Amino acid sequence: TNYNFGNNALNGYTYTGPLSNAAFLAQVMNPNTSGITDKSKFTLTSLGGSAYIPSVDLAKMLAHYQQNPNDWTSSTTAAQYATAKYRATDVDETIRSIYGMVTASATPNLELRAGLRAEWTGNTANVYRSLPVAQVRAYRPSGAAANCAITASTGVATTLPCVDYQFSGGATQVKGDYFSLFPSASLKFTFGGQNDLQLGYSRTILRPGVDAAGSSPTESLTGSSVGGPILVVPNPGLSPAISDNFSARLSRYFKGVGMFNAGVYYNRIKGLAVMKEYSPTEAASVEALAPYIGDPTYTGYSFSTYSQLDITTIKGIEVAFQHSFTWLPSPFNGFSIRGAFMHNEPNQPIPRVGNNIGSAGLMYEKGPVRLYLNALWNDDKFRSDTPTWFQARTDLTLSGRIKLTKNWETYFTVNNLLGAPYNVMIPGSAFPSTAAAGYGSYSNIYVQNGRTGTFGIRARF
Incomplete structure (x- = not known):
C-alpha cells in the first residue's frame, strides 16, 4: 500500500x-x-x-x-509551498500474511476454536531533510535582493526559491520492518438449553499512523517545552502496538423474544505510540533522533519523536439485552427494545476513549412500517493532558421508512434530535490566572451543530 x-x-x-x-x-x-x-x-x-x-x-x-491565466497570480505562501512539495506523506507499506483456523466439537455442548495469523510488514518512507539553517540563511537566490530568511515558528524559508534551496538535498529513504504472530482461541459451552458460556483470547494489532512513522521532519524555533527550538522527527522504526485480549461472557437466550448477556474483559496493550520530547543528551540514545544529534544545524535544539509505551491495561465490564414484544396484541407486537452498557478502567487515561458508554434503542417493525429511535451516551471523556476533556453527551437519532408499493418506499432520518453540543472542558485550576480568580471548569471549545434531517423516496427493483 x-x-x-x-x-x-x-x-x-x-x-x-x-x-x-x-x-x-x-x-x-x-x-x-x-x-x-x-x-x-x-x-x-x-x-x-x-x-x-x-x-x-x-x-x-x-x-x-x-x-485568462495571465490575469491570475499564485497566492501560495512559502510555508504552504514547503508543506505541499516537501512535507507530503509518502510511505510504502507491504504486508504479507498467512492465516489458519481449526474448529472442533469436543462434546455436543462444548465447541473449541483456535487460529493463528502471521504477518510480515515493511515500511519505506521518502523523507526530505532541510539543509543547515545557517547555510540556507547564507544563500541568495539569483536576482534576489537579500539572503534567505527563516520563519522562526515553522523553520521554513520565507520565499519559494529559498524553500527549493532549503530542501535541495532531495528525498532519502528510511526503512523499517517487523514480524508479528496473532494467535486466537475461544471456547463455547452450552448448558441448560438456553445458556452459553464463552471464553476467548485474541492478539490484535494497532499500526502506527503514517504521520508518526513516515512524514518528513519539521522544526520550530520556539516550539520546545522551554520555548526554544525543536526538531520533530518521525520514527519509521515504530513497531505496531500489540494487544492481548481476554474475555468471558455469559449469555441467556429467551426463545422467540430476546436475550441477555454480561461479560468482563481485560486488554493488555504493549507499545502504544506517543510523542515525547528529549534533550540533546537523551536524544543521542534514541535511534530515530541519533542521526540529527551531530548535525551542527540543530545545535541548541530539543528533539521530539514518537516512542512506545511499555504496558497499558484496560479492565472492563459490559452488559446487553434485547427483547421483542411479540407476545403483545397487534399492532403493539411490532415493538422491540435493546440496550447496552460498557465500563472501562484503563491504568492510565487514553485520549478519546470513554470510560462509560451506554446505548439504547426502541424499534417498531410491522407491515410496511419501520421506525427506529437510537440513543448513544458517552460520559466525560479524556481528551488530552493539557488538561481537557469532552463533556458527557447524548446523541439521539430517529429514522424510519414506509413501504408504499412493492417497489417504492419513503424514508427519513433526523440526527441529533436533542440538539446536543460538543463541548471541550478545562478545569479552572489548570492555569494560574484562572485558578487565582477562582474559576471552576469552563468551556474551551463549544460546537453546536444543531439538528439535521433527510427525507426521500426510494425505488427498489
Whole structure:
C-alpha cells in the first residue's frame, strides 16, 4: 500500500486582472442565491442587512482562470509551498500474511476454536531533510535582493526559491520492518438449553499512523517545552502496538423474544505510540533522533519523536439485552427494545476513549412500517493532558421508512434530535490566572451543530 497525500496548496491563486472587484464578481456569481444559517445558532447577513448571501460559481471561476491565466497570480505562501512539495506523506507499506483456523466439537455442548495469523510488514518512507539553517540563511537566490530568511515558528524559508534551496538535498529513504504472530482461541459451552458460556483470547494489532512513522521532519524555533527550538522527527522504526485480549461472557437466550448477556474483559496493550520530547543528551540514545544529534544545524535544539509505551491495561465490564414484544396484541407486537452498557478502567487515561458508554434503542417493525429511535451516551471523556476533556453527551437519532408499493418506499432520518453540543472542558485550576480568580471548569471549545434531517423516496427493483 502506498500512502501519498498532503496539502495541495500549490493551486491557490488571486485574481489580479483588469476587472474591478464588482465586475469580476458579476462574471462568476451563482445566480441562485440562498439564505445561509449557521448550525451554531447564529445567522449571517450582508452589510446591507439582507439574509441572502450571494455565492460564487466555482465552475465559472475555473473557466475564467483557464481562459485568462495571465490575469491570475499564485497566492501560495512559502510555508504552504514547503508543506505541499516537501512535507507530503509518502510511505510504502507491504504486508504479507498467512492465516489458519481449526474448529472442533469436543462434546455436543462444548465447541473449541483456535487460529493463528502471521504477518510480515515493511515500511519505506521518502523523507526530505532541510539543509543547515545557517547555510540556507547564507544563500541568495539569483536576482534576489537579500539572503534567505527563516520563519522562526515553522523553520521554513520565507520565499519559494529559498524553500527549493532549503530542501535541495532531495528525498532519502528510511526503512523499517517487523514480524508479528496473532494467535486466537475461544471456547463455547452450552448448558441448560438456553445458556452459553464463552471464553476467548485474541492478539490484535494497532499500526502506527503514517504521520508518526513516515512524514518528513519539521522544526520550530520556539516550539520546545522551554520555548526554544525543536526538531520533530518521525520514527519509521515504530513497531505496531500489540494487544492481548481476554474475555468471558455469559449469555441467556429467551426463545422467540430476546436475550441477555454480561461479560468482563481485560486488554493488555504493549507499545502504544506517543510523542515525547528529549534533550540533546537523551536524544543521542534514541535511534530515530541519533542521526540529527551531530548535525551542527540543530545545535541548541530539543528533539521530539514518537516512542512506545511499555504496558497499558484496560479492565472492563459490559452488559446487553434485547427483547421483542411479540407476545403483545397487534399492532403493539411490532415493538422491540435493546440496550447496552460498557465500563472501562484503563491504568492510565487514553485520549478519546470513554470510560462509560451506554446505548439504547426502541424499534417498531410491522407491515410496511419501520421506525427506529437510537440513543448513544458517552460520559466525560479524556481528551488530552493539557488538561481537557469532552463533556458527557447524548446523541439521539430517529429514522424510519414506509413501504408504499412493492417497489417504492419513503424514508427519513433526523440526527441529533436533542440538539446536543460538543463541548471541550478545562478545569479552572489548570492555569494560574484562572485558578487565582477562582474559576471552576469552563468551556474551551463549544460546537453546536444543531439538528439535521433527510427525507426521500426510494425505488427498489
